[in-house]
Amino acid sequence: MIRIEKLHKSYPIGKDSLHVLKGIDLHIKEGEFVSIMGSSGSGKSTLLNIVGLLDIHDEGDYYLNGQLIKDLNEKKAAILRNKFLGFVFQSFNLISYKTALENVALPLYYKGMNRKERLKVAMDYLDKVGLKDWASHLPNELSGGQKQRVAIARALVTNPKVVLADEPTGALDTTTTDSVMDLLKDINDEGMTVFVITHEEEVAEQTKRIVRLRDGIIISDTPTKAAKAL
Amino acid sequence: MFDLDRWREIFQSINKNRLRSVMSGFTVAFAILLFTLLFGVASGLGNFFKSAFADDAQNMMFVRVWKTTKPYKGLQTGRAIQLKNTDYNYITEEYEDKIQYQSARVYKNFSIKYKNDASSYSVTAVHPDHQFLEKTIMDEGRYLNERDLREKSKVIVIGRLVKKDLFGEKPALGKRVNVNGSSFLIIGIFSDEGGDNEERKTYIPISTAQMMYGNNDYISQINLGYNPNLSTDAAIAFGKKVERDMRKKLNIHPDDQSALSVRNMAEANKFVSILMFALYLIIGFIGSGTLIAGIIGISNIMIFVIKERTKEFGIRKALGATPGSIIGMVVQESVLITTLAGYFGLMLGTYILSAIGNSLEEKYFIKDPTVSPGIVIGATVILILSGLIAGYVPAKRAARIKPIEALRAD
Incomplete structure (x- = not known):
């Protein structure tokens, strides 16, 4: 599903440049539940941005769903994101003046689906995350856990190939963290490829494979106990 | 542009x-x-200038004579000129x-009498073109x-106020009045936009007047309407030529303004049109x-x-919004706001102008200030264009923001 070969990425800082990713090789198959671990500055966010087509890599090859990602203009990137990727962010990133239902339906708007149909599909996904009764609420009327579940519903609504979660539990307490992770596990069990970035050991333990990054290189890539238990 | 969903997004955002x-x-x-108010006031001033000359035909010229003030070809000064x-x-x-x-x-000034009512009125003897x-x-x-x-008929056309003085509300047409001792048939009653004085006049055929009062062929003044196809400059030149030719014909010094002059409306028209041009x-x-200033204002607000x-926008882009759709959304919102607000301003301005109406004519020379349809259409086009510009520049910038940077902005 995701294949990365000898990936390099630097950011210019004044005259110098900061070499963030120093040759990453990573292969994630369809249906995997992978977490990227690393302290801040290890390059994990950069990696997610590149995988999420939110940023461009300098060197190496990146294949998404078998397609080589190269010389992508913004429009093509937007279409690919809409088609293949679902995002879950640490700070939820819901649009404040839209209801939960409208937030979930938004990716379908960019897909070109008509309003009636997309609200129906969005409602199905809200139901799936257990928030059907909260459909007409604005984000500020929801708890953190609820917001994140709305965001997960939004990430799933286009039926993407990969769900990318950037510190999905970073802003949540322990109980809600567990419920959000359970939700991600359920999604994975249904066959969805899930790619989580986290610095929390407990969160990573609940995925099936942990890739550890340090200073821009992969230092370990191991299946978790949860995976071995299967 | 006619995407209903897009409009829904925009209305939601505005709301x-x-x-x-x-x-x-x-x-x-x-x-x-x-x-709108500026252009309305300008057009009001223009209307006032135009109406100031509305009494007479715009293409009028008159040839007037008086006494010579310069000797010419052995003729003395102070000689009265007679047309x-x-x-x-x-x-x-x-x-x-x-x-x-x-x-x-x-x-002429004569006493006009009907039954027992009599009054003195200006009686002008003219040709039909008058x-x-x-x-x-x-x-x-x-x-x-x-x-x-x-036929040198004894007929008379009287002004509305003459009729009112002599006949009151009773019919006057077909009645006979006594003009300086002769009986004249009233064949017409007129009104004139030039005001009350003009409507206290009467007109008789010039041939009748010349026969009855002195049996001569004298004329006080000659009025001309120049061909309206002449340009203003050509009309002015024509007036000068008539002046030159007539002075030559009547043995008047070429520069003797007092003896014979041609007053030409074309010159006044030219003055007014230059004035209006400068005003506009x-x-x-x-x-x-x-x-x-308005466009810059809205542009600033749009940037903010x-x-x-x-x-x-970062969220929208992460979810699959193309840069074009972001630009489209912002521009459309901006055009909508500018057009609606501008239309409101235009209507308010038009309403104020129509409320002003002719109330400022006396003191400020502003008559019936209105904005022409051309200006309205022009302003509408400018509005839509300004909305486009005001929206496009910041929208372009918004679309260029990378989603990661936008998402980091908390």
Whole structure:
């Protein structure tokens, strides 16, 4: 599903440049539940941005769903994101003046689906995350856990190939963290490829494979106990 | 542009950010309001100038004579100049193609009597064309015609107020009045936009007057309407030529203004049109300055708005919004606000102008200030364009923001 070969990425800082990713090789198959671990500055966010087509890599090859990602203009990137990727962010990133239902339906708007149909599909996904009764609420009327579940519903609504979660539990307490992770596990069990970035050991333990990054290189890539238990 | 979903997104965004939308709309509405008022006042001034000359035909010229003030060819100064029928006919033959209307005038003041009511009125002896030169409006009956002139008929056309003085509300047409001892038949009653004095006049055929009062062929003044196809400059040149030729014919010094002069409306028209041109130039400059200030105002607000919405655009982009769709959304919102607000300003301005109406005519020379449809259409186009510009520049910037940067902005 995701294949990365000898990936390099630097950011210019004044005259110098900061070499963030120093040759990453990573292969994630369809249906995997992978977490990227690393302290801040290890390059994990950069990696997610590149995988999420939110940023461009300098060197190496990146294949998404078998397609080589190269010389992508913004429009093509937007279409690919809409088609293949679902995002879950640490700070939820819901649009404040839209209801939960409208937030979930938004990716379908960019897909070109008509309003009636997309609200129906969005409602199905809200139901799936257990928030059907909260459909007409604005984000500020929801708890953190609820917001994140709305965001997960939004990430799933286009039926993407990969769900990318950037510190999905970073802003949540322990109980809600567990419920959000359970939700991600359920999604994975249904066959969805899930790619989580986290610095929390407990969160990573609940995925099936942990890739550890340090200073821009992969230092370990191991299946978790949860995976071995299967 | 006609994507219903897009409109729904825009209305939602405007509705959820009412204060912001109203503020940006206000800038534009105010700019357009000022623009409309400026142009309305300018057109009001123009209307006043035009109406100041509305009494007579715009293409009028008159040849007037008095006494010589310069000796010429052995003739002394102080010689009284008298126009005659031959001078009238000379003009007819000489300048036929440059003249639309022509009439002579002989001024008299007579007592006009009906039954026991009598009063003194100005009686002007004229040719039939005089009706068009003076813009006489016939309320009842008819004006003088060629047959009256040929037969030297004793007929008279009286002003509305003359009729009112002598007849009150009773009918006057077909009645006979006594003019300086002779009986005249009333064939018409007229009104005139020139005011009360003009409506206290009466007209009789010039041939009748010449026969009855002195049996001569004297004329007080010759009025001409130059061919309206002549340009203003050509009409002015024509007036100068008539002046030169007539002085030569009557043995007057070429520079003797007092002895014979031609007063030409074309010169006044030219003055008015230069004045109006200058006025519109100034107003146009100030007006477009106001509009530009309005556009810059809304542009500024849009920049602020976009900064405020950076994160939202980042989210939208992460979810699959193309840069084009972001630009389209912002521009459309901006065009909608500018157009609605501008239209409001335009309507308010038009309403104020119509409320002003003619109330400022006396003191400020502003008559019936309105904005022409051309200006309205022009302003509408400018509005939509300004909305496009005001939205496009910041929208382009918004679309260029990378989603990661936008999402980081908390």
